[in-house]
Amino acid sequence: MVLTAFFPTCCASADSGLLVGRWVPEQSCAVVLAVVHFPFIPIQVKQLLDQVRQDSQVGVAVLGTWCHCRQEPEESLGRFLEGLAAVFPHEPWLRLCRERGSMFWSCEATHRQAPGAPGEDQVTLIFYDQRQVLLSQLHPPAVPPDRQVGADPASTGGLAAVFHTVARSEALFRSDRFDEGPVRLSHWQSEGVEASILAELAKRASGPVCLLLASLLSLVSAVGACRVFKLWPLSFLGSKLSTCEQLRHRLEHLRLIFSTKKAENPAQLMRKANMVASVLLDVALGLLLLSWLHGRSRIGHLADALVPVADHVAEELQHLLQWLMGAPAGLKMNRALDQVLGRFFLYHIHLWISYIHLMSPFVEHILWHVGLSACLGLTVALSLLSDIVALLTFHIYCFYVYGARLYRLKIHGLSSLWRLFRGKKWNALRRRVDSCSYDLDQLFIGTLLFTILLFLLPTTALYYLVFTLLRLLVVAAQGLIHLLVDLINSLPLYSLGLRLCRPYRLAAGVKFRVLEHEARRPLCLLMQINPLPYSRVVHTYRLPGCGCHPQHSWGSLCRRLFSGELIYPWRQRSDKQD
């Protein structure tokens, strides 16, 4: 039978002693956690193991002996080691031996009470880096065992059991060689327990800081939730402006970061860390933008350029309408309808230009204050930009709505009169098309109206097409800005940084390497952590974004455009209407 023994690389140079670890019977695998050195008193070793078992719910026991012969092998040591098997009974009993001047090891496992003759098993030795295995997390995470008394963490299979054993046995690694305890252990921390002053200070300071900031944030959210904002104009604005959405999102993040509850599992801790990194990056980029905007009076230049740009856009729209009122692309329009629609839209543009000119003295001040909002984060500044674009192109939105309503009215009329033309009608009760006998007068007027609507269709359709294309252009520009905001919101920077600098922390699995092999020696393998690829890191740890994704597929979008229904391509998370 083949037995696998996991041995920590840090104990390869330790002095002779006892092997302490956990035996997993289902996989015939022994995980060695530490080496207990001579001299020791067996009672104290047993007490230590009992305590560790209670603290960590891991079934640690003495697995065997470890013999590191620096000088000539001693006869008495050999017999002493064999006597220990009687003091610490364990099935099977491992005997690892490393000879002086040889890099090959010998390893035996004996069964005392096996049925039949007591025999020896073949052992495969696997070296593992204890620190890396302790700190790493397997993805996908194995189902974590419940922390109950007597619950066996061996329900996780395979290598996950090894990872769990090492991770749970922190109690065994707490003492180092400078402690004055009764038992001297060798493990990854035996040269000195690892700690960081900054981490300890941060832990102590985080308590009161979190409390203070959490109370501040609850104050801000209480102000935001007060009744004034639930009244109609403000609540409508609040749901439509993407800036409010982004601010709400960030407030949610900050509340989660500074909540006084501790993170329950590693996934929540990573989430918090990613949020902190995202907020910090956001604020840093925002401050960069702020310094760029406010230096060398760029805001003044921007404000000076804004009004002529709006004027230019309005002039181009006027040219477009003049073109439509003539013979656009060689098509012949219905003169009267063309003139009516064209003059109607031209008057709107005239109103819009007057409005812009009225606002022009205040633009610089508004822009200056808006620029200050960049210190809340680049995402807030970008959302504001998107809202400003929406406000400045409000006339295009109005034209689109007029054109779409007119077109839709026409299409409805046409379809209903087409049914009349064929002698059918729509049965609203049964929701189907039924045949119907009409009077001659009804048929006559219906056919007349049908003809009128049909011949006026190209004009309306052309206006609808032009304004829909303009609207889609504006929506595409807004969509790009939203995409950038979503990217900054949801990118897990902390996880990516961890994957770059400490790849063993995020493990997709393990990999083995066969070490120098000699015949008649046990097979020695080195187990290393196989890090998670970057795409899976982003996929696993991405933060939930604003929820602004297109709600329609391309097919349904085209269908809605064709029938003239209004489209709202970006669905906000809080939008309840259909």
Added chain:
Amino acid sequence: MRCGRPSGGKPVMEDEQSFSDISGGRLALQRRYYSPSCREFCLSCPRLSLRSLTAVTCTVWLAAYGLFSLCENSMILSAAIFITLLGLLGYLHFVKIDQETLLIIDSLGIQMTSSYASGKESTTFIEMGKVKDIVINEAIYMQKVIYYLCILLKDPVEPHGISQVVPVFQSAKPRLDCLIEVYRSCQEILAQQKATSTNP
């Protein structure tokens, strides 16, 4: 066949044989028997040939020179050089696989490693508890029917079902004779493993 004989009893066997892949290129299969329960198979693909590299570079540069003579913009030439260099680096790091290795260890599992021409190695390890069987399967690949070796994984829900099929030596694509050699060795180890798992 080469046998190493250090001071000791059984030799560590290493063996190298030459096979061909589905399009006729030459493959070298190296087998190492570390112990009765651990074997490694290493398949080396043909290297990047200087001829194809020169051909691609000449085509790209001729096209760039043609564009340059049309547009008189010297940025096109520098862009072509840049693109060629980046393309070559990307090809060596992400596409060109030099060697594929299959390591099978009786009680632990099966490990597949692909080493790229730039030195990058990508490893996958499948635990023995998840492996149902190793089989040779047929597949339709473009206009050919080829044989490939694959690992069948157990379904956790259904005891006789298969949850996934993992193909081995995907980029080397050896022919049936090479696959039969690897298959026989792997089946010996799997039989051993099944025997030990049924007798506790």
